Every structure is written in structure tokens, then in C-alpha cells.
Amino acid sequence: MSAETLVKGYDTLRRELAARDRGLREKVMSLDEAARLVSDGDHVAIGGCTLSRTPMAMIWALIRARRTGLTVSRSITSTEGDLIFASGLGKKIVTSWFSQGIVWGISKVMRHHVEKGLAEFDEWSHMAMGLRYRAGGMGIPFMPVRSMVGSDVARIRADEVKPVRCPFTGDEVMALPALNPDVALIHVQRADAYGNAQLDGLQFMDIDIAMAANKVILTTERIVSNDQIRRAPDHTRIPFFTVEAVVEVPYGSVPHECYGQYEPIFAQLDNYAALTSKDPIAGVKTYLDEFVHGPKDWAGYLDMVGLETLLTASRRGRVIFND
Amino acid sequence: MSAETLVKGYDTLRRELAARDRGLREKVMSLDEAARLVSDGDHVAIGGCTLSRTPMAMIWALIRARRTGLTVSRSITSTEGDLIFASGLGKKIVTSWFSQGIVWGISKVMRHHVEKGLAEFDEWSHMAMGLRYRAGGMGIPFMPVRSMVGSDVARIRADEVKPVRCPFTGDEVMALPALNPDVALIHVQRADAYGNAQLDGLQFMDIDIAMAANKVILTTERIVSNDQIRRAPDHTRIPFFTVEAVVEVPYGSVPHECYGQYEPIFAQLDNYAALTSKDPIAGVKTYLDEFVHGPKDWAGYLDMVGLETLLTASRRGRVIFND
């Protein structure tokens, strides 16, 4: 499936889903095995937002697997966006905001790639990103919206955001094109072996992303029994039949946070910002070599982060449930 | 606000909300006080579905308060629809299905009113009802949909369901008109004094209804502290600022069910069906006189249902959490 098509045809959407085995079956596998479910050139949507519940271990595995040419979308793009550009994993990122976070200033890695024309940063409003996924998840080709209109954010993509007139009120609103990613990468606190996932706290756009994508690769802090899921079915947020892989990865969002589990590893984020602030290209290469390609596996990376650091982040993460 | 307008103008929507006090304030009141928040002629949306979480005590209070001329909408209309027509509370019901329930056959009270032209039953597909509320809750004038097209359900309301062409794919889909009720009546298991509500189990269209309506009248099995709500903010389903009244009414859905609290009171439903099966008009009048106008208050009605019956229904209701 070409990532260049703005809106996937309805026939394609239906055909792609119909071709998947959507029966209740176990899907537990390793990061490496899950990485094989992503093809070069796919449109990959990333769950979480900014520093939260980023499926970092999965992105890390895709870089290590030398995937290339992805189009990536996310509500807000943080550290992982730099790594995607710099590693060659993706050359186009569709998002509403792109930099590690306000406190670290503008990403110099992003600037280098975009200003030099080496990669694209396709800017949409935050709500537009959400509604594009939502339209995709609903199986409709577009979603009406009352923002973006009037701004240059819409003007520079006049072929991709178009006015449409309400047949009842006569109001002119904007039509946002549905976004149906080929793959969604989502990190959650709990899931069963079939892919029924529970999400604590901030959900961002993850449910819409799961419904919009042709398939979901789920990483999870832990795998629980299907019985546990069935005890509180109103807490399930992502249904199993959207999912193609369930990978148990404790600390799978590090150095970002996972709600109620751990806060961000600020030392890692500061270190990354310091590395890239002098020379963005050399800095990010150093980071990739050391932290992505260096360790033997994800546990090896966590070892580099350090046990005490992880425990402190965990203690702070659980604070949210203390009151 | 006329219930005759298909889609409320965006200016009206914004003006109505802007006029409400949406600050964090306590709203606890009685059924009678809450009934005063509904005006004759309002469009009133009813939460729950069929025999589930029907805000029966609130509807009962509106009939007793002699409100009249309401347009009522609900996903599926059950016993309460008969009472609304027969009491004169409403003369138009917008819904996808209308009868007490499959096991009791076609509602003779509905048939009498509709076939004689005494009242209207405005039929939309179930998903169309949901998407009309959803569009209303999102503040957009219409929602694209791929059902209803091609059927007589759409044909007979050609002014109310119109084709619209996707500006990206060229697909022709149907546009459903947004539905923004004046008032929503919603019954929940728990809410705080401000109106933050938690909903266990089946949610039906209640969240969209709450967001679509200009104001929500909430009845709740019990009022809990705001502290308890704040301990698990990801379990709040309806935000306080949509709500204008919080009424604590244990067994507020009887004779229908409330998820995890009590099952339907089948004896009452069988009794109602028997009463109306011989002579629908005399039968429903008897029911209204006896069970709606008869008792001194809602507790008086529950007394007529009987303590043992309520305890049995409660025991069966809690079974869902036993496994």
C-alpha cells in the first residue's frame, strides 16, 4: 500500500481487513518478530503523545531491523521523531508539533532534516490529526471540522484540506481526509495474549489509531490473562481483532513515561538534548550508535539507563495513585 | 428553541452554552426541582437503551409535572415511549426501534398513536441515531455515513438525510444531520455533586448525548464525593460542566435495569404488557393512574414494586461481578 495516497479507497480498506485472520488467537511474540510485520514504505502511526507512552522499544527494534522509507504519523512527535529521521527509518512525519519537548527548545535534528530538504515534516493541527484518525477508524472518507480554515496550515495543503458545504445548514466547514495507517504501534500498561488492551490514564489518540490502522503492534508492560480482561470488559480500550502482535516489554516507553508506571527519564532526555545541541547530526549518530545499535537487546539498553534511575522513575510514576 | 429545526445553527449552539454557568458548582436537587429545568416543547434525549439505564424516575417526574409537547429521542425506545405518548408528555419520538422489547411483541400503545396519526415515530437507523448525537457533541453540522443510503428509511426523509460527495475520494456518502437536544436525561451508577459521572458497563450513546445536549439532568444511584471521582479521573464518563442537575435516586431505572445494580423487574414489565394487550389505551391509562400518578413519591412507587422484588433484582444485577 503506497503511503502517498491521501485517503485509502473504501474497497482497499475492506479488502485489507477481510484478508486478516481476526479470530480470537494468541499473538505473543518478540520485538524482532513484531518488527517483521512492518514493511519498508508503510505508513506507521505511533501511539502516545510527546513524552508519554511512546512505543519506544518497538521503534528501537524497527531501527535495528533497518526498516526504511516509512511515513510516520503521530499526534505530537518527540525524541523518536529525531531518531526516525536520523536513522533513515522514515523520511516523512505527519504531526502537529515536533521537538523533544518545550523545555529542550526546537529540535536541531528536525531542523537540519527539514531545512535541508532531507525529510518532510507535514504539519496538521492537533485536532485535525485526531479527527483524521477518527474518520479512518469510522470507515468514512472525511470528517468535517471548524478549525484549520482561515490559517496558512490549511492554505499550504489546499489539496489535502478542502471546504465542504453542510447540506442542511449551508455552513462551509473543512473536510479532513481520513487517515488509515498500515500499521499502528501502541504501548499499553496491560494486554492479554489475544491483544485486548487496557490503557490507564491519558489515552491520547490511541483508540482511534488502533481502529484506523490495518493492524496494530501492541507492546505492553505486562501480559495478563484473558480472564482478567473479561472481569472488567468496560476497561478494555483496544479490541483484540485490531491487533497482530503482542509483545511484553517492561519499561517499553523508556526514556519516555508510561502513565502510573514510570515518569520520563529526564537524565536521558537531557543527555540527548546536550548531545544534539552542539552538532545535531554527529550527536544523534552517537546516540543511535550507543543506545540503539549498541546494546544486545532491550534489557541491555535498560541496563545502560541504570537500575536506580528506573526505580526512581517508577516510584514517581506510581505517585499518581497515592492520593 | 423550536424542536422543529433539524440542525441547530452553530451560533445558537455556542450562545446557549455560553449562557450557562459552567463553573464547578454543586447541583444536587430533587426530582421535582429537576423537572422544572425542562420546558414544554423541548427536545429531550433519553440515555440508556431499551430496558437498560432508562432514567425512569425522571421521566416519571416529568409526566407528574404535566410537561407537554416534548420531542423525545432515544437510541431504542421501550416502555417509557408508551408512557410518553399516552401521558401527553411528548408527541414525537425519534428513535431506531420502538416497543417494550422483542419478547412482548409490538407495542400496541405505539401502534395506536402512530397508526391513528395522534403522534409521530420518526425512524432512523440505530447507528444514525448515534452519529447524529455524535455530530452534535462534536459541534459539526453533519456526519458522513455509509448506511441508510439505498433504503426506504432514508428515502422517506429525503430532506433529513442527504447525499454528500467526499472531496478527496469522490465517494458519495450520506450526510446525517447533527442532533443537539435541549436537554438530556441520563441515569448513572455514580456521580458527584458537581455532575462528574461514572458509568459501569454498557454505555450506549450516553456520552455523545451528554456532549450534544445543551444541558444534562443526571439521576444517579448514589452521589459520591468529588475526591472519589478525582481518584480515578479516567473512569469519569460525563464531565460536570455538561450537567445542570444531579438527583440521587436509588432504583432510578426501575422497572428497567441498571448495570451491575439490578436486573429489570420482569413482573412489572409483564404486568404492563398484559394491561395494554387487551385495550392499549385503557390499559396504559390504568398503569399511569396506578404507578405514575398514584404514589406520593418515587419511594412510594418502589413500595408498590415491592421490597423482595427489588432485592431479587439487585441480587441478579450484582451477579455480573461475581465471576
Add this chain to the structure above:
Amino acid sequence: MTEHAATATVYTASELIAIMAGRLLTDGQIVFAGVGIPLLAATLAQRVFAPKLTILFEGGVIGPFIKPGELPPSTNEQRCTRRANMVLPSTDVLLLLQRGYVDVGFMGGAQIDRFGNLNSSFIGPAEKPSIRLPGTGGGNDISSLTNMIVAMKHERRRFVERVDFVTSPGWIDGGDSRARRGLPTGGMWRVVTDLAVMGFDAETREMEVLALHPGVSFEQVQDNTGFRLRRARELAVTTPPQADELALIRELDPGRLYTA
């Protein structure tokens, strides 16, 4: 209660329909089921040969277990959610149809016509009906967006040349009219009655008898149908209900709420 004598045992028309309809499902499918016969049939299939079958209910339920003897009165009560994988808003479970997640929609029917259109809205003209029926519920959405199995009693007044009102679209006017009217996916696949199993001709989309139940003749089916039925080139005969199937149905519905 009509009782059919079969080789092995005695069963009601509803039991026969439920068993025959359940056999049409395949393991691993996602089935959007109505209450009553469709739910019984899907649960039967799940327990006998399709353990990976997933049932969806309009109330917003994914993959529940039904407790024998506690059949829900509609698809919108807590009995539908017992040990489900997920509960979500009704609108969102219906959107799974539109997104393409559902393999089969499985409903009962009040009135059906030659092209598989269903009516559950009006007998007589919509402006002045002689009977106002309860309406579409999710029927219109389900039949617009996925492949359908309909289970119903085979009576002449229910099998009509043209339904008074197309509540839930089948093949509309036959041929490619369904797609031309804006429904590129799904369509009526099977109609299961107490007499036979019907499909639809791939070209004309007219109803066609595919298989007769044991002891039923084609003529008997035609006599109970208000339009001319097509007859499959090789007309099959279904295997009679088996003892284990009947036992399961009776365990699920001991009060014969839906199988009397």
C-alpha cells in the same frame, strides 16, 4: 408449537432454524448477532465447532459468553456482557461494521422479498400504515454494511414479491442495483427457515433454494413463498439436527423463550 419428526428426534421449527443457521458460520468469524434465534445459533456454533467465533451485540459488546438459562431479553442488557472481552458505546460497535471488521450480520426477519430486502417498519404505505412495526434498530446498518444471514419462519405472508418498505436493504432491485445505490459492500447471503436454506443468484440476485431440510419438498417451499423461487442446479438436503445440537439449544433456552 410445530413439531417436526426427524430421523433421530423431535424438535420445534425454531430449534431447527437455530441449528441450521448456526451451521452456516465458520470458526474465527466476527458475527454481529441479534437477540433470539441468531444469538442461539451463534452460541451453538461457538460451542460445537467454532470456539474462536466472536459475537458482537448492538448494545456495545465484543465476545461475551451467554449463560445457559439467562438469555438476554434484548442485545442491550447486562446479560449480554457476561465475561465479554470488551464493552464499548453502541455507536462504536456499529462502526465496526462500517470499518469492515464484521464477517456476518445475523438477524431475524419479519418480511423478506425476492431480492432479500427486509421490512420491519410498515405494513401498508409508510404515510398511513395498517401496522406500524417496531422499526429498524441496527438492522439497516448491519444489512447495509456486511454479509447477512437471516433466520425466520417460512410463511407466505412473510416471503413477499416486494416488501412494503425496505428497512434493511438486501439486493434492492436485484442485479447490481445494491452497489449502484451506494452500497458497495455486503449483501444478503443466506436465508434460513424451517423449510430450507436459500441463497441468491450471483447475477440476478433473486432468491434461490440451495438446500431443503429433511422431509421437505421444493414444492412445499414454493407453496409457502409469495414469489417464484429459483432452484439451485443441485438441490441439497440438510443433515437433520443432531442430538448434541438439540441438547445444547435446550440447555441455553430451557424456558423455550425463543424456541417454542
Add this chain to the structure above:
Amino acid sequence: MTEHAATATVYTASELIAIMAGRLLTDGQIVFAGVGIPLLAATLAQRVFAPKLTILFEGGVIGPFIKPGELPPSTNEQRCTRRANMVLPSTDVLLLLQRGYVDVGFMGGAQIDRFGNLNSSFIGPAEKPSIRLPGTGGGNDISSLTNMIVAMKHERRRFVERVDFVTSPGWIDGGDSRARRGLPTGGMWRVVTDLAVMGFDAETREMEVLALHPGVSFEQVQDNTGFRLRRARELAVTTPPQADELALIRELDPGRLYTA
């Protein structure tokens, strides 16, 4: 760190902005706040005079309490959800703007022009920018759909005649151009800087100085602005930051993450 000498005490430019901006809020309002100064200002208002103020965050949070000393690094982290009334998907919290639930949007700004348009996307032409900025985030949605307060440093390079790129629309080309371009609601209401509080002329929608901070002259404001400012008929002078306000700001941000 710029330090301003005031009658009572000494404070930074950021502290001044946060305090002055917070005072513009009203009790009972629903405020969509960005991280940094806007969040500090809204929390200050909530604690000093507006206990019924409700803060919304882009991450999907309604009515949280911020823990002093634990300011969130963005509006998308768990620190934003502490003791909130509700957490919901990001798209749905943004839809509250479109539905009309939000009284004030409260953001920081990188570049603003005479008509209150904000740019956080490109310095230079969009096709070949000299600087690619981080982008709109929720800014475009917030400024399109509600009344805005912007808090920023008053510098000539930030207050420009015309922004290079309208990321978040203010009054667009002035007059009624905002409504004509399809934005019937909201608009830029106040710009709060370390020098003054600005509004916009009701007719022309040009930026207008409404009040000067203590010790600041109109000329000083004009000198730090890249276009000709209007001057309100009666130019007010703001009350200097009070000791309790400063104490609270410093309690909330002891590490001076956002107020250095």
C-alpha cells in the same frame, strides 16, 4: 534573567507576565491552557481568586490540580492529570473547543502580528524556511475556536507587522476577515507581555495597548514592537505583582523552569 524593580519587591519578566495574565481570568471560566506561563497563570488565578476555574489540557485532562514543584514538561504527561475530574482522549478535549465549552484559550507565542495572528511554524517562506519551528500543536484549534489570551516576551522580533505564516489565526487581515474566512467564533482577546496588556480594536482589529505595567511608558512598548500600536483612549497602569502572587508562583515553580 531580567529583573524588574517594583514598589514592593523584585520579580522576573516571566513572573510578571504570569501574574498579569492570570488576573485576566474570571471565576467559573473553563480555560484551555498550554504548558509553562499559561499553566502557571491559570493555577495562580485558581488559587488566589478563582476557585471554580476549570483548567483543560490538550493531553485530555479536565480540572486537574498541579502539585507545586512538579510542573509537567508538556500538557501530555501524567503530572497533568493529578486529581483531575476527568481524563479523556486528546481529540475529545479539543472538541470541547468546537462544541463551545471553552471560555478562554491561553497560550504562549513565538511571533505575533498587528492582527494577533500567531506563527509557530516557519521563519521565512514555508517552502524553504530559514527556521523550521515546532508547529501548531493545539494552537490552531484553540485560536480558531475560542477567545484567546497570549502571554509572551515583548520583543521587536516577536511583534511583527505580518507573521511569516499564520499558524494560529487571530483576526487574520483585520476587520471582519476572520468571520469571512470561516471562523465565526472566538478571536484574539488579550496579549500580555512583560511591558503591557494589549487588546484589539473592536472595528479594525488592530492591536491596541490597554494598560502599561508599572514603570513602563507607551514609547517603550512601541519601541519594542515592529508595527505601529494603537493606544487606548484611557491608558491604564497595572497594579504591580503582589507578594502573595509572587510567593505562589515561586511555590509552584521553585526550580524556575518557566519563570527564570
